[in-house]
Amino acid sequence: MDLLKTQTQLSLSELRNTLIRLEDTIIFGLIERAQFKSNDIIYQQGAFHFDNGFTGSFLEYLIWELEKAHAKVRRYQSPDEYPFTPADHQPPLPAPILPALDYPPILHPNHININAQILTMYTASLIPQACAPGDDSNYGSSATKDVECLQNLSKRIHYGKFIAESKFQDPQYHDQYVQLIKARDAKGIYQLLTNEAVERKLLRRLRRKATIYGQDIDDDDATATATANAAGPSKISPDVVVDLYEKYVIPLTKQVEVDYLLQRLD
Numbered sequence: 465m466d467l468l469k470t471q472t473q474l475s476l477s478e479l480r481n482t483l484i485r486l487e488d489t490i491i492f493g494l495i496e497r498a499q500f501k502s503n504d505i506i507y508q509q510g511a512f513h514f515d516n517g518f519t520g521s522f523l524e525y526l527i528w529e530l531e532k533a534h535a536k537v538r539r540y541q542s543p544d545e546y547p548f549t550p551a552d553h554q555p556p557l558p559a560p561i562l563p564a565l566d567y568p569p570i571l572h573p574n575h576i577n578i579n580a581q582i583l584t585m586y587t588a589s590l591i592p593q594a595c596a597p598g599d600d601s602n603y604g605s606s607a608t609k610d611v612e613c614l615q616n617l618s619k620r621i622h623y624g625k626f627i628a629e630s631k632f633q634d635p636q637y638h639d640q641y642v643q644l645i646k647a648r649d650a651k652g653i654y655q656l657l658t659n660e661a662v663e664r665k666l667l668r669r670l671r672r673k674a675t676i677y678g679q680d681i682d683d684d685d686a687t688a689t690a691t692a693n694a695a696g697p698s699k700i701s702p703d704v705v706v707d708l709y710e711k712y713v714i715p716l717t718k719q720v721e722v723d724y725l726l727q728r729l730d
């Protein structure tokens with residue numbers, strides 16, 4: 465979705481299409497990372513020494529170094545991009561070298577950033593499922609793929625802000641959200657914004673995508689059609705992808721929706 469385009473009414477179906485497109489990005493990013501062993505050492509605090517005094521993990525070091533460059537080209541001034549570098553990190557991320565873009569004020573001003581939760585989920589739960597255990601010394605390659613996966617997941621989950629704004633603006637539900645927000649009823653907000661039919665359809669589609677995208681398609685087998693029932697090993701377990709969304713991506717997206725709505729009237 466072009467966030468520079470002046471939005472009047474946020475279209476929920478357009479936003480959902482963006483989330484569908486991000487499914488492909490996330491699956492292919494996981495396929496890339498799963499080439500390498502888990503290489504757990506890159507997630508361990510203090511396992512590496514850095515000349516600049518950085519004391520985090522190898523992965524956190526790469527995140528910091530890359531996000532400094534991305535900050536200079538104003539990546540984090542876009543309302544759909546959020547850094548993993550903590551807001552209180554010293555030194556802070558550098559200021560952009562480019563002038564600010566004039567984004568239309570789509571979202572209510574907020575400081576919601578749950579990337580710390582996303583990073584913990586990713587290293588503690590997802591990597592052990594997606595990658596074979598062990599150490600193949602591909603530390604730089606693994607961390608590079610990790611950063612791409614983390615950025616994809618962060619964008620997808622924080623898109624919950626746009627989804628929540630769209631639902632808040634919907635005349636059919638606006639008054640209910642206002643009442644629940646004023647009552648600080650997080651559970652009621654969570655229930656109102658949940659669409660189980662959309663979630664069920666998403667998980668079915670995700671399993672098919674992960675099965676098909678994970679196949680090696682033999683180029684001389686013209687008759688073969690990649691289907692969800694295709695035989696052969698997948699580069700990423702469809703169960704891992706579905707589990708990721710069911711246990712983490714969808715709940716974290718809804719957490720962002722609730723957090724955003726709770727501060728919507730501030």
Ligand SMILES: C=C(O[C@@H]1C=C(C(=O)O)C=C[C@H]1O)C(=O)O
Nearest residue numbers: 480627657658659662663714717
């Ligand atoms: C994103 C939405 O809000 C909720 C979260 C969903 C998700 O994270 O995939 C799907 C449906 C809703 O329960 C939506 O309504 O599309």
